[in-house]
Amino acid sequence: MTGAVAIGLVTVGAGAQDIVLQGLGRTSLQQEQSALKAARQQAEDARDRSQRLDQQAGQAREDAERARRHAAAMAARIQEAEADIQMAQARLAIIARLQRAQAVRLAERQEPVVKLTAALQMMARRPLALALVQPGSMTDAVHMRAVLGAVLPVIRERTAGLRAELDRSRALRATAQQAADALTDSRMKLTQRQSDLRALEARKRVAAQALRSDAGLEEDRAVALGERARDIVDLMDQLESAGDLRDRLAALSGPILRPARPDQAGVISGGETPERATAASGPPPYRLPVVGQLVTGMGEVSTSGVRSRGLTLATQPSAQLVAPTAGRIAFAGPYRGYGQILIIDHGQGWTTLLTGLHRLSVNVGETVRQGDPVGIAGSGRPTITIELRRNGRPIDIVPLVGLG
Numbered sequence: 001m002t003g004a005v006a007i008g009l010v011t012v013g014a015g016a017q018d019i020v021l022q023g024l025g026r027t028s029l030q031q032e033q034s035a036l037k038a039a040r041q042q043a044e045d046a047r048d049r050s051q052r053l054d055q056q057a058g059q060a061r062e063d064a065e066r067a068r069r070h071a072a073a074m075a076a077r078i079q080e081a082e083a084d085i086q087m088a089q090a091r092l093a094i095i096a097r098l099q100r101a102q103a104v105r106l107a108e109r110q111e112p113v114v115k116l117t118a119a120l121q122m123m124a125r126r127p128l129a130l131a132l133v134q135p136g137s138m139t140d141a142v143h144m145r146a147v148l149g150a151v152l153p154v155i156r157e158r159t160a161g162l163r164a165e166l167d168r169s170r171a172l173r174a175t176a177q178q179a180a181d182a183l184t185d186s187r188m189k190l191t192q193r194q195s196d197l198r199a200l201e202a203r204k205r206v207a208a209q210a211l212r213s214d215a216g217l218e219e220d221r222a223v224a225l226g227e228r229a230r231d232i233v234d235l236m237d238q239l240e241s242a243g244d245l246r247d248r249l250a251a252l253s254g255p256i257l258r259p260a261r262p263d264q265a266g267v268i269s270g271g272e273t274p275e276r277a278t279a280a281s282g283p284p285p286y287r288l289p290v291v292g293q294l295v296t297g298m299g300e301v302s303t304s305g306v307r308s309r310g311l312t313l314a315t316q317p318s319a320q321l322v323a324p325t326a327g328r329i330a331f332a333g334p335y336r337g338y339g340q341i342l343i344i345d346h347g348q349g350w351t352t353l354l355t356g357l358h359r360l361s362v363n364v365g366e367t368v369r370q371g372d373p374v375g376i377a378g379s380g381r382p383t384i385t386i387e388l389r390r391n392g393r394p395i396d397i398v399p400l401v402g403l404g
Contacts, residue, residue, distance in 0.1 A: 328347075
């Protein structure tokens with residue numbers, strides 16, 4: 001009883017804690033309760049997003065817009081199922097901890113009852129004939145009756161406590177079975193929703209074949225930048241410079257028609273420059289791109305001595321990633337030991353870097369909205385790192401997503 005506790009077809013023990021807080025090793029009850037609370041909130045947020053996106057998809061008039069909203073809604077439902085799985089795992093870990101504590105209490109209550117029962121059994125085995133011929137046997141019998149009269153209330157009290165502990169044990173087993181059933185149900189939903197999203201993405205790729213020529217040229221330029229960059233920071237700097245140049249060119253006004261009479265020519269107003277617009281703009285509406293638990297915060301030093309420039313989250317295997325906010329895909333592909341990486345240019349100097357992806361579902365040059373599916377995490381115990389930058393400077397994401 002002090003090790004892993006078997007419940008139906010599910011074994012709940014230390015392994016459940018490892019699943020709940022991947023990458024953190026041994027966990028406390030407070031951490032497990034925090035994980036449960038966070039997973040419940042993530043599930044509610046994803047459910048609200050999926051319902052809102054479904055409504056928007058129903059109101060969309062164009063097929064392309066309707067398909068895009070359906071894909072975003074499906075990604076939100078996938079994240080809801082992932083959060084439900086995380087929530088069930090957290091419940092199982094908490095129940096396992098309670099069961100271990102209850103098993104210790106049960107053993108403590110059992111020990112004196114077991115000893116007393118053994119003593120009574122030894123007395124019961126005493127031959128009746130020996131009791132009759134032994135001198136003083138009547139005195140002993142009266143004494144024994146008095147002892148039993150005093151002991152029986154204690155036995156009743158202790159066995160009542162033992163019965164209460166056994167009732168609590170049965171209740172914990174029933175609760176654990178409910179959590180295990182919820183976990184199985186969430187996994188089945190996740191598998192079905194992932195399959196539906198893959199079908200949507202396949203139709204989207206077929207529909208986008210005609211647009212691949214221009215995107216291919218832009219992707220080649222991004223790959224060339226990646227080959228020239230010294231490291232990932234240098235790559236982001238180059239992409240930010242290219243994005244800034246693109247913004248400047250886009251802000252230029254078009255050709256102005258020559259007036260019929262020169263005296264009617266007015267003064268051309270330059271308006272707000274891109275630099276002033278960038279300086280005045282606040283942070284974009286931001287959300288975490290994946291459901292998971294915080295492993296490394298911004299500024300923390302890893303075991304390799306590298307200071308984190310963003311957040312690292314432990315996720316479910318094959319977790320769904322979505323765009324944290326609207327932007328344009330500046331880089332998408334493998335990069336020097338970081339796995340598949342994604343760099344999203346949000347405009348006005350804001351960029352997001354996502355590393356540790358296993359598969360990407362977007363290409364360079366695509367425009368994404370907040371919540372659009374962009375890729376999935378790997379298998380095993382994947383971690384995803386999110387870095388947000390403003391004009392090359394790392395920005396703390398925590399205040400933007402309300403984790404503080």
